[in-house]
Amino acid sequence: MSEHEEASELLRLRRDKLAAWLARGIDPFGRAFPDTASISALLADFLEGREARLAGRILSIRDMGKSLFAHLQDSSGKMQIYANLQTLGERFADLKLLDLGDIVGVEGECFRTKTGEKTLRVRHSELLSKSLRPLPSKWHGLHDVEARYRQRYLDLIVNPEVRETFHQRIRIIREIRRFLEERGFLEVETPMMQPVPGGAAATPFSTFHEALGIPLYLRIAPELYLKRLLIGGFERIFELNRNFRNEGISRKHNPEFTMLEAYWAFADFERMAELLESLVCHLAETVCGGLRLSSSTFPSIDLQPPWPRKRFADCLRDATGKEWFSLSPEQRRKLAEELGVELLPNAQDIDVTRHTFEKLVEARTAGPLFVTHLPTELVPLARQNREDPSVVDVFELIIGGQEVAPGYSELNDPIVQRERLEHQVGEETQKLDEDFLLALEYGMPPAGGIGLGIDRLVMLLTGRESIRDVIFFPLLRPREIP
RNA sequence: GGGCAGGUAGCUCAACGGCAGAGCAGGUGCCUUUUAAGCACUUGGUUCAGGGUUCGAAUCCCUGCCUGCCCA
Numbered sequence: 100m101s102e103h104e105e106a107s108e109l110l111r112l113r114r115d116k117l118a119a120w121l122a123r124g125i126d127p128f129g130r131a132f133p134d135t136a137s138i139s140a141l142l143a144d145f146l147e148g149r150e151a152r153l154a155g156r157i158l159s160i161r162d163m164g165k166s167l168f169a170h171l172q173d174s175s176g177k178m179q180i181y182a183n184l185q186t187l188g189e190r191f192a193d194l195k196l197l198d199l200g201d202i203v204g205v206e207g208e209c210f211r212t213k214t215g216e217k218t219l220r221v222r223h224s225e226l227l228s229k230s231l232r233p234l235p236s237k238w239h240g241l242h243d244v245e246a247r248y249r250q251r252y253l254d255l256i257v258n259p260e261v262r263e264t265f266h267q268r269i270r271i272i273r274e275i276r277r278f279l280e281e282r283g284f285l286e287v288e289t290p291m292m293q294p295v296p297g298g299a300a301a302t303p304f305s306t307f308h309e310a311l312g313i314p315l316y317l318r319i320a321p322e323l324y325l326k327r328l329l330i331g332g333f334e335r336i337f338e339l340n341r342n343f344r345n346e347g348i349s350r351k352h353n354p355e356f357t358m359l360e361a362y363w364a365f366a367d368f369e370r371m372a373e374l375l376e377s378l379v380c381h382l383a384e385t386v387c388g389g390l391r392l393s394s395s396t397f398p399s400i401d402l403q404p405p406w407p408r409k410r411f412a413d414c415l416r417d418a419t420g421k422e423w424f425s426l427s428p429e430q431r432r433k434l435a436e437e438l439g440v441e442l443l444p445n446a447q448d449i450d451v452t453r454h455t456f457e458k459l460v461e462a463r464t465a466g467p468l469f470v471t472h473l474p475t476e477l478v479p480l481a482r483q484n485r486e487d488p489s490v491v492d493v494f495e496l497i498i499g500g501q502e503v504a505p506g507y508s509e510l511n512d513p514i515v516q517r518e519r520l521e522h523q524v525g526e527e528t529q530k531l532d533e534d535f536l537l538a539l540e541y542g543m544p545p546a547g548g549i550g551l552g553i554d555r556l557v558m559l560l561t562g563r564e565s566i567r568d569v570i571f572f573p574l575l576r577p578r579e580i581p
Numbered sequence: 582g583g584g585c586a587g588g589u590a591g592c593u594c595a596a597c598g599g600c601a602g603a604g605c606a607g608g609u610g611c612c613u614u615u616u617a618a619g620c621a622c623u624u625g626g627u628u629c630a631g632g633g634u635u636c637g638a639a640u641c642c643c644u645g646c647c648u649g650c651c652c653a
Contacts, residue, residue: 109625112608161618233591233592235591237592238604347653441652
């Protein structure tokens with residue numbers, strides 16, 4: 100214990116209680132207490148007189164002298180327990196020593212109190228773990244956002260809605276896997292440490308492999324490896340795991356985030372849009388109980404399919420009132436600024452288009468909307484449209500003013516792919532993944548692909564406004580333990 | 582990176598230039614069906630850190646740290 104902690108009376112008293120348990124011959128960090136019932140199951144199937152065995156954390160205590168009530172919380176719910184001197188004899192004093200936060204195992208019989216609350220009359224109890232620090236207030240919960248993120252376990256103990264959000268996240272991810280596997284997709288794992296980070300335009304985290312003496316990068320996307328698997332003969336694959344981007348942190352960005360990428364050989368972006376539409380509807384129905392969502396900016400989002408498709412150029416025409424791509428770059432820039440799009444002085448023409456789209460279309464679209472046929476320059480890994488090579492056969496799914504998922508007809512022409520990547524590399528001082536280009540030359544089947552940002556999807560489906568509310572341990576600047 | 586807001590008891594929050602407080606939690610006592618249990622008494626503070634202004638600073642000013650929101 101540090102000097103500072105010794106000064107705290109609350110901590111000292113807990114240590115005194117610990118000593119009191121030891122003095123009574125009881126190990127305050129007990130052993131296993133197996134074969135317990137789940138509280139929610141016991142409550143759902145409640146029978147007076149039924150014997151039950153429970154384990155959990157003490158959340159409240161009402162000590163009445165020769166009897167006491169407490170609430171016990173396990174992973175499924177919470178239930179009142181009751182103990183008195185008459186039933187327990189000299190062991191009753193053990194219960195009187197309990198603190199809020201202690202973890203106990205109890206055995207006894209179910210009954211209802213005068214007021215009808217389902218309760219367990221304790222006949223036997225064991226201390227399973229002594230809590231040496233006070234829990235946050237059971238009534239007010241834990242509101243301090245910094246404490247909630249830094250000590251998520253406390254957030255989870257005292258804030259039921261936080262537990263529920265993470266349970267929903269878990270269900271969403273499980274349902275995605277189930278949905279794709281039912282449709283013949285195989286989950287695969289590809290390198291997270293890559294010699295050449297590719298598949299997206301983002302700054303990677305770098306690291307170093309000592310034995311090989313080579314620099315490595317945490318992946319910014321699995322895309323180029325998944326395509327190698329298409330080349331290798333896997334026809335329906337997905338990877339649902341972490342990507343890492345060395346960028347700022349915000350309400351919508353965490354440096355590590357979870358992404359689904361799925362590829363389907365011999366399909367195209369249209370087919371992927373249908374797949375995505377049915378996947379998201381399935382998730383909304385199984386996890387949110389319906390196809391209606393709401394966010395603070397878009398109070399009513401209706402996911403009822405089919406979802407509309409609209410070409411990128413048409414979106415910009417409707418938002419700006421002009422045939423955007425018929426204008427000169429100078430005219431585009433002027434128009435964007437007139438419409439309130441803030442642009443850096445050195446913004447390229449394509450940046451003007453991108454920012455204008457983000458500000459005037461994406462941010463204002465409740466969706467769901469599939470924006471299709473983006474400019475080729477924006478999407479270097481997608482197939483160009485046959486009729487109009489200035490656009491690519493892709494969609495961008497927008498829901499709730501946010502980009503939720505892109506989908507492509509994947510580019511499988513190794514010569515065009517090389518040109519487009521070289522063009523991109525020239526701009527961004529990235530390295531070219533020659534190994535990927537080599538693989539492409541052996542022939543990759545035409546394929547459809549999608550990427551789905553899981554954290555933002557969970558935000559959307561659970562109505563959370565910050566990515567930190569859907570990631571257990573969001574990145575914060577480390578701090579010394581107080 | 583820029584702007585704004587915030588950091589006070591274990592938790593939730595007051596006090597806004599004049600004795601640092603409340604509720605809950607904690608402690609002691611009473612209480613064998615309570616449930617935000619109750620009643621009585623009661624402990625608990627580096628007011629984020631450092632500097633400055635002032636007779637006097639949680640409060641005003643400066644610097645730093647951390648967090649949130651907005652913008653880039």
